[in-house]
Amino acid sequence: MSSIWPQLEPLLGEVQKPARYIGCEDGAVVPEYHQGSVSWLLIYPDVYEIGLPNQGLQILYEILNESVDAVAERAYAPWVDLEARLRAEGLPLFSVETHRPAPLFDLLAFNLSAELVYTNVLNCIDLAGLPVRSEERTSEQALVCAGGHCAFNPEPLADFVDFFVLGDGEQVVSEITSVVQGWKASGRESRIDVLRRLSLVAGVYVPSLYEVSYDGGFVESVRPRYDDVPEVVDKRTVANLADWPYPKRHLVPVTEVVHDRLNVEVFRGCTRGCRFCQAGMVTRPVRERPAESVRSMVRDGLSRSGHHEVALTSLSTADYSGIHRVVSEAMSDPTTCGDVSVSLPSLRVDAFTVGIAAEIQRARRTGLTFAPEAATWRLRQVINKLIQEEDLYGAVEAAYSQGWRRMKLYFLTGLPTETDVDTRGIADLAANCVAIGRQYHPNPSVTVSVGGFIPKPFTPFQWFGQNTVDELRRKISILRDASRGRRGVQLKWHDPRASLIEGLCSRGDRRLGAVIESVWRRGGTFQEWSEHFAEGLWRDAMAEHGLSIDWYVHRHREETERLPWDHLSAGLHKDFLWQEWQDALQSVGLEDCRWTPCYDCGACTGYGLEHIVASATPPAGGSQGTGQVLSPDAGVPVSISSGYEAPARIR
Amino acid sequence: MRVRLRFTKLGKIRFTSHRDVARLWEHAVRRAGIPVAHTEGFTRRPKLSFGLALPTGSESLAEYVDIEFAREVEVDRLPARLSEALPQGLDVEAAVEIPRGVESLQQVVQSCSWSILVESITPAVLGAAVEQVLTAAELVVTRERKGKRVCDDIRPQIIDLEVGEVADEGTGLLAELGTQPRSLRPTELLGVFTPMLRAARTRREGQWTIIDGARQDPLAPGATSKHAEVRAS
Structure with missing residues (x-):
């Protein structure tokens, strides 16, 4: 049985959105299986509409299918209705391309973009017909691996996943393929042998090869069980994005998905240094894609896909060198009959950025989103989001004066050192924005979206005790009171209970494995969906296993404490992060290192890399309130290797 | 153009x-x-x-x-x-x-023919059931429309109904169903049978406009010329 399509087909008439399960995307590959090749099933542990656009998964899918030694198909978590039907019929998880049963693949590879999908990972392993615990799987069964941002603290999933990949996956997937190929060729001897060989691949972490000892509640040590297993596993970093112009063939689904557009990654990494932001920390250094490469990816992607919208993605796209030129070229691309729209998913908060947005959105100007994250300058210095009030009001005024009517402002609450003055400040700031808007429109509106802050590993805030659900609720109610009666201000907030569980998984250790398993066994899947989120299951499971939510989530960590992820490295020096934490508590900000001397965070020096930017000109107006003088003529310590648009390296 | x-x-x-x-x-x-x-x-x-x-x-x-x-x-x-x-x-x-000004597809199509594979049924049983439906004076169903429950007699919209070929999973049912003023769906048709029928597979075989009393493809010259008397009624 190499396709379950005949059995699946009759079930699809009875489930919601059956187009989730048929594949048929433009850009999809129908692989040919032959003896000796290594088969990967790339799994996104959430529904198709959310998983399909994931760029990491699309990049690896294409790279693997280009290789002669590997084939790759994709799978997504079946929604609860189909899952029930699959279980009733005794059918396994399947790939969407050929509906090949998951148990036939050599590797099941999960993308971990969010902590609340952990129970779905177990569910997918189970639906693939495998025991969920690694130790119970045999050498005949698939290897289970995972990558993505959450893999930087993989300990909560250590019992279930055979190995994790830290950092960029472009190169390491081929190295894994060749180890697994060798293992298959030699007759798939014991699992431990292949795992030991995999542990020698840089960036690969095999949790079962490490012995964890505890001192009371604390992790005392994490030691390799064998001499050749590395004591510290370092992340992988692709030095030059120009070498990896993927995806070349974007997957265009036959049904509507989130981010239904062409996505072109313009750079990876971020040096803004926001202290709450795990993505910005773990993806350093900055690596810009050369403008020519962006241009050809936009051009080819649009004509191939038939999309009429392209998003230039990164953690802070307005910081891309020469953003103006890239945007205007994309918009006037002759292959698209001038019919293309460009979007910048991450807007910086200043008038310069609004200027670019205005160029892009010539026709319809409905809403713009900014993320000041904190309402007072003091607190923004704490979190190192160095936007001054003038920057924000300048951006808002620019937006209203150029035709926008609605602003959306993102804030975090429950930040370190936050006082009620800071919390109430959110409402004041929103009201001030509405007042600016009133000079231009009769009914401007500002939507304030508030999320509870969740400390993440490998950030300066990894030592901070997360606010309790009650405390977050108190802050939200302060904010509700403060916004009441303010015309034009609307408030939305994230469920603090979901933040609690995300926080639990985010900084958990191996002992959480039993908790995740209990929650899953009691049906707690799709935990990131509010209609399925079940806080009670988590609280019960924690109590059942004798673990304290308070200890894991709300406790401040000491400098000397061994953190559960200390044997893994995102390239950042722990003393740099600690210093940043101390500076944060003193409300001291840190300027963007692209235009200052190096702070030695470790991300560049450790890998012998430098920040790579496509143009030596710093972004106009890019000071973002840091007080740096960054006009194009100012002396900036940049050296250009050769010629126009050659990658320049900033020292 | x-x-x-x-x-x-x-x-x-x-x-x-x-x-x-x-x-x-x-x-x-x-x-x-x-x-x-x-x-x-x-x-x-x-x-x-x-x-x-x-x-x-x-x-x-x-x-x-x-x-x-x-x-x-x-x-x-x-x-x-x-x-x-x-x-x-x-x-x-x-x-x-x-030409410009031709009636829209929604307006021009008068009926659709369907081939429905009815699950687990013999031609004889299906034939008797079809006979019952065709001889009924009226077939009133309640259906949701714009959030309201509406009672409709769907009998006039069943233009033709006959037993088709036998397959492994069941027996074919060929139906021509009216589309004006509102389409009758195959699932609604199957719902008026007692007991209710289940479709293993449904395929629309054709959409028809009526020109001079005869069924025509909406691409037929009579249907696409501006001045044709498209509607029979």
């Missing part, structure tokens, strides 16, 4: 919704580089007008779309160019230029 096209929806792609198919067409016209006219205003959309929605999961040999072009195109080459740009299973089989 306006062109009316007929296309199929066969195989896996039948699990896409009517809305998905519209999206697939928008992508296909851009990929094929065909100069489609766009609506004016804030959100410029290509001018594509689809006919009656096909229930998700049903196949079809006869779906229709009217496309307005910004300039002249070679109509004969359209089926091949568009089939190439559309996913497998959506194949354009015919294209005819239509």
Whole structure:
């Protein structure tokens, strides 16, 4: 049985959105299986509409299918209705391309973009017909691996996943393929042998090869069980994005998905240094894609896909060198009959950025989103989001004066050192924005979206005790009171209970494995969906296993404490992060290192890399309130290797 | 210039919704580089007008779309160019230029013929059930329409009903169902049988307009000429 399509087909008439399960995307590959090749099933542990656009998964899918030694198909978590039907019929998880049963693949590879999908990972392993615990799987069964941002603290999933990949996956997937190929060729001897060989691949972490000892509640040590297993596993970093112009063939689904557009990654990494932001920390250094490469990816992607919208993605796209030129070229691309729209998913908060947005959105100007994250300058210095009030009001005024009517402002609450003055400040700031808007429109509106802050590993805030659900609720109610009666201000907030569980998984250790398993066994899947989120299951499971939510989530960590992820490295020096934490508590900000001397965070020096930017000109107006003088003529310590648009390296 | 096209929806792609198919067409016209006219205003959309929605999961040999072009195109080459740009299973089989002012597909189509594979039933049992339905004076069903429950007699919309071929899973049922003022869906038809019938597979075989009392393809010359007396009623 190499396709379950005949059995699946009759079930699809009875489930919601059956187009989730048929594949048929433009850009999809129908692989040919032959003896000796290594088969990967790339799994996104959430529904198709959310998983399909994931760029990491699309990049690896294409790279693997280009290789002669590997084939790759994709799978997504079946929604609860189909899952029930699959279980009733005794059918396994399947790939969407050929509906090949998951148990036939050599590797099941999960993308971990969010902590609340952990129970779905177990569910997918189970639906693939495998025991969920690694130790119970045999050498005949698939290897289970995972990558993505959450893999930087993989300990909560250590019992279930055979190995994790830290950092960029472009190169390491081929190295894994060749180890697994060798293992298959030699007759798939014991699992431990292949795992030991995999542990020698840089960036690969095999949790079962490490012995964890505890001192009371604390992790005392994490030691390799064998001499050749590395004591510290370092992340992988692709030095030059120009070498990896993927995806070349974007997957265009036959049904509507989130981010239904062409996505072109313009750079990876971020040096803004926001202290709450795990993505910005773990993806350093900055690596810009050369403008020519962006241009050809936009051009080819649009004509191939038939999309009429392209998003230039990164953690802070307005910081891309020469953003103006890239945007205007994309918009006037002759292959698209001038019919293309460009979007910048991450807007910086200043008038310069609004200027670019205005160029892009010539026709319809409905809403713009900014993320000041904190309402007072003091607190923004704490979190190192160095936007001054003038920057924000300048951006808002620019937006209203150029035709926008609605602003959306993102804030975090429950930040370190936050006082009620800071919390109430959110409402004041929103009201001030509405007042600016009133000079231009009769009914401007500002939507304030508030999320509870969740400390993440490998950030300066990894030592901070997360606010309790009650405390977050108190802050939200302060904010509700403060916004009441303010015309034009609307408030939305994230469920603090979901933040609690995300926080639990985010900084958990191996002992959480039993908790995740209990929650899953009691049906707690799709935990990131509010209609399925079940806080009670988590609280019960924690109590059942004798673990304290308070200890894991709300406790401040000491400098000397061994953190559960200390044997893994995102390239950042722990003393740099600690210093940043101390500076944060003193409300001291840190300027963007692209235009200052190096702070030695470790991300560049450790890998012998430098920040790579496509143009030596710093972004106009890019000071973002840091007080740096960054006009194009100012002396900036940049050296250009050769010629126009050659990658320049900033020292 | 306006062109009316007929296309199929066969195989896996039948699990896409009517809305998905519209999206697939928008992508296909851009990929094929065909100069489609766009609506004016804030959100410029290509001018594509689809006919009656096909229930998700049903196949079809006869779906229709009217496309307005910004300039002249070679109509004969359209089926091949568009089939190439559309996913497998959506194949354009015919294209005819239509004058401006021709009635929309929604208006022009009077009935659809369906081939329904009824699960686990013998031809004899199905034949008796069909007889019962056809001899009924009225068949009142309650259905939701715009959030309200409405009682309708659907008997007048059952134009033709007969037993088809026998297959492994059951027996075929061939039905011609009226579409005016509102389409009768195959599932609604199966619901009036006692006991209710279940379809293993449903396929729209044709959509018809009536010209001079005769059934015609909406691409037929009589249906696409401006001055034709399209409606029989």
